[in-house]
Amino acid sequence: MIATQIEPMSALAQLQESKPDRVTIVLLSGDLDKAMAAFIIATGAAAMGMRVTMFFTFWGLNTIRRSGATRSAKDWLRRMFGLLNRGGADTLPLSRFHFGGLGTKMMQTVMKQNRMPGVPELMQTALELDVRFIACTTTMGLMGITKDTLIDGIDQFAGVTTYLAEAKQGSVNLFI
Amino acid sequence: MIATQIEPMSALAQLQESKPDRVTIVLLSGDLDKAMAAFIIATGAAAMGMRVTMFFTFWGLNTIRRSGATRSAKDWLRRMFGLLNRGGADTLPLSRFHFGGLGTKMMQTVMKQNRMPGVPELMQTALELDVRFIACTTTMGLMGITKDTLIDGIDQFAGVTTYLAEAKQGSVNLFI
Amino acid sequence: MIATQIEPMSALAQLQESKPDRVTIVLLSGDLDKAMAAFIIATGAAAMGMRVTMFFTFWGLNTIRRSGATRSAKDWLRRMFGLLNRGGADTLPLSRFHFGGLGTKMMQTVMKQNRMPGVPELMQTALELDVRFIACTTTMGLMGITKDTLIDGIDQFAGVTTYLAEAKQGSVNLFI
Numbered sequence A, B, C: 001m002i003a004t005q006i007e008p009m010s011a012l013a014q015l016q017e018s019k020p021d022r023v024t025i026v027l028l029s030g031d032l033d034k035a036m037a038a039f040i041i042a043t044g045a046a047a048m049g050m051r052v053t054m055f056f057t058f059w060g061l062n063t064i065r066r067s068g069a070t071r072s073a074k075d076w077l078r079r080m081f082g083l084l085n086r087g088g089a090d091t092l093p094l095s096r097f098h099f100g101g102l103g104t105k106m107m108q109t110v111m112k113q114n115r116m117p118g119v120p121e122l123m124q125t126a127l128e129l130d131v132r133f134i135a136c137t138t139t140m141g142l143m144g145i146t147k148d149t150l151i152d153g154i155d156q157f158a159g160v161t162t163y164l165a166e167a168k169q170g171s172v173n174l175f176i
Helices: A002-018 A032-047 A058-064 A076-084 A099-113 A119-128 A137-142 A160-167 B002-018 B032-047 B058-064 B076-084 B099-113 B119-128 B137-142 B160-167 C002-018 C032-047 C058-064 C076-084 C099-113 C119-128 C137-142 C160-167
Strands: A022-027 A051-056 A132-136 A156-158 A172-175 B022-027 B051-056 B132-136 B156-158 B172-175 C022-027 C051-056 C132-136 C156-158 C172-175
Touching: A022 A032, A022 A058, A022 A160, A032 A051, A032 A058, A032 A119, A032 A172, A032 C058, A032 C160, A051 A058, A051 A160, A058 A119, A058 A132, A058 A137, A058 B032, A099 C137, A132 A137, A132 A160, A137 A156, A137 B099, A156 A160, A160 B032, A172 B172, A172 C172, B022 B032, B022 B058, B022 B160, B032 B051, B032 B058, B032 B119, B032 B172, B051 B058, B051 B160, B058 B119, B058 B132, B058 B137, B058 C032, B132 B137, B132 B160, B137 B156, B137 C099, B156 B160, B160 C032, B172 C172, C022 C032, C022 C058, C022 C160, C032 C051, C032 C058, C032 C119, C032 C172, C051 C058, C051 C160, C058 C119, C058 C132, C058 C137, C132 C137, C132 C160, C137 C156, C156 C160
Parallel strands: A022 A051, A022 A172, A051 A132, A132 A156, B022 B051, B022 B172, B051 B132, B132 B156, C022 C051, C022 C172, C051 C132, C132 C156
Antiparallel strands: none
């Protein structure tokens, strides 16, 4: 009888082990506040021992673009889009009160005064904590963003199937 | 003893079967990029055999409005709101760089050049893959949108309870 | 043999009990429509007997600020940010068609005509249904928002770890 009582528990343990705490974050937004929220959750979860995957798509790709990287899209339309849509984790605007850069600068100043890490620092921490970075190939093409203009440390260049395979095992799946 | 080892597994299998991989997406946004992301995830998940439910609310209702449908809201306030808030999957603006239509046109051109499906095509695929479309009745009333101005293929007109009943069984629940 | 068949089921029941239906909502947005969606889901889930936790961060903190509360941030930068960023559940703008307040007013009028509850009423219902309110301490500091300017009924002032501990047990985790 003891065995029968132990068996189901170990089977349950197996089930729980097969579904460890995973976090996936789709970052579509290129706003400073939303990118901060995404990286604060990602680094927090990784520090708590959770397996974290971030999937960068559309404007979210801006956060993982190297600052000042030259645009190398082949056709002029995408090159133009790339010019309008500046990248780099340190140039993200606020979703509100950007005010041509003033509001964003203001918040960055407050962050520095309070020694709060910005997006570049949070991103570095995320990479050190083994948060997996996936760049969405579908939207990279769409936005004229090429691999060589992205930061080092991208784990995978992939599409929606890769994201879903991870997300369906995730306990926390956010779209930001 | 063999039986006792088998039993818990089959019970676990039952549990897992009772919680198949379900995806729910609340689409509140009426932005082209966010609608694209929503439909790419929905069609991707449906193609992988997952059960997908999309819940259209607020501006997200615009994606399932028939283009050029006449407004039939009864009071002038809602009719006015309906006029301002144009619908149709082919008229959604970008969340960034809309530029009075120029940026949005530009991205649509890039999509066509690369033979990428737009929102109307992705929506059609979603319907063919049996993605369930639910239109939020609460916000339809609020925004002066009537049933006769929506596309065919809406599975249900319902509220938050219907959404939550599905979402609580979902493994991937996104709010876009 | 009967016992061995019952054991796994009760173990499963335990597992299911240890993971009751929990809903967590991160509200980063300060838009009227998104706040409404968040509170409609929160109150709906609470009414269905689910355990609901709302985590207010960045502009989402505006929904739980008392209207007309004086700003008491210590440094002028944050005080200035607090002035620009007005709070109070009754002053949230629409994410679209705000039109300097006209579109927002219009929707609020339609809501009143149809006896639909607004954000202040939904928030009151949420509190009565024991929805837990957590204010994000990290972003409160960032935005010059102090405890004394928030409404009564906040359950906890906490950070990302508290959110994740709840979310990883949640069946529905939304980021709005």
